[in-house]
Amino acid sequence: MLDSIVIGGGPAGLSAALVLGRAGKRVVVFDDDNARNKVTHESHGFLTRDGIHPSELKELGKKDILKYPTVSMEMQRVNEIHRENNHYQLITENGDLYQTKKVLLATGLKDVFPHVEGLDKFYGSSLFSCPFCDGWEMRDQALVVIFE
Ligand SMILES: Cc1cc2nc3c(=O)[nH]c(=O)nc-3n(C[C@H](O)[C@H](O)[C@H](O)COP(=O)(O)OP(=O)(O)OC[C@H]3O[C@@H](n4cnc5c(N)ncnc54)[C@H](O)[C@@H]3O)c2cc1C
Structure with missing residues (x-):
């Protein structure tokens, strides 16, 4: 036990x-x-x-x-x-x-992903779910926010 x-x-x-x-x-x-x-x-x-x-x-x-x-x-x-x-x-x-x-x-x-074709190819490299975790690395770049 x-x-x-x-x-x-x-x-x-x-x-x-x-x-x-x-x-x-x-x-x-x-x-x-x-x-x-x-x-x-x-x-x-x-x-x-x-x-x-x-x-x-x-x-x-x-x-x-x-x-x-x-x-x-x-x-x-x-x-x-x-x-x-x-x-x-x-x-x-x-x-x-x-x-x-x-x-x-x-x-x-x-994570429950929105239905966006090809999303999995970018997830974890340039597409992230947490701005606190990965925002700094993407700073000053063009940003797309996906809501569903
Ligand atoms: C793309 C991405 C980037 C991230 N970057 C960061 C970051 O920079 N900093 C940060 O703090 N956080 C980050 N996070 C969040 C990060 O995932 C969490 O902080 C961390 O993983 C939470 O730890 P956890 O132990 O709660 O869950 P997890 O790390 O998900 O661990 C849960 C574990 O439980 C296991 N498990 C589940 N069910 C069972 C079962 N039935 N039997 C046996 N094992 C089981 C899984 O295999 C897994 O290993 C990121 C998340 C994502 C998606």
């Missing part, structure tokens, strides 16, 4: 696992490596790591959490969660069964 399962090993899930690990909790982080920002090459605005590649940030985060002996990470998808009396049962894509007292969902967001 684990103390916590964290579903999602992006910045949010890894941060949660770090704090739980430091509290001596037995934790498994599950991640199927499908981050929202996987199309982008640089992540901005996070102090000390401005401009880092998102995958490098994730690797550094993994190193941080795996220093704690009660924390581990599984690179697979969680497909099912069932509530039992006073705990949860989780089933992964490989059919593995895990039991835990708590489940922390850190599965991120999914």
Whole structure:
């Protein structure tokens, strides 16, 4: 019986696992490596790591959490969660069964794109959803704003 399962090993899930690990909790982080920002090459605005590649940030985060002996990470998808009396049962894509007292969902967001033909060719390189993340790199250039 684990103390916590964290579903999602992006910045949010890894941060949660770090704090739980430091509290001596037995934790498994599950991640199927499908981050929202996987199309982008640089992540901005996070102090000390401005401009880092998102995958490098994730690797550094993994190193941080795996220093704690009660924390581990599984690179697979969680497909099912069932509530039992006073705990949860989780089933992964490989059919593995895990039991835990708590489940922390850190599965991120999914962007819903407007219906613009060819949008996917530019997304993450010159077309972005967050001006705070990528606006500086596009500064002083002609701008198109798409609303739907
Ligand atoms: C193009 C683009 C550029 C961006 N640039 C920046 C930036 O410069 N700076 C910034 O701060 N933010 C940026 N963002 C936002 C960035 O995506 C978020 O800040 C960050 O990814 C949020 O982290 P998260 O852990 O909440 O979610 P995510 O990073 O999306 O992580 C969620 C994880 O959960 C996993 N997951 C989901 N469901 C399951 C499941 N059932 N089982 C197992 N694993 C699962 C996914 O595979 C994923 O790895 C950008 C986003 C986009 C789209």
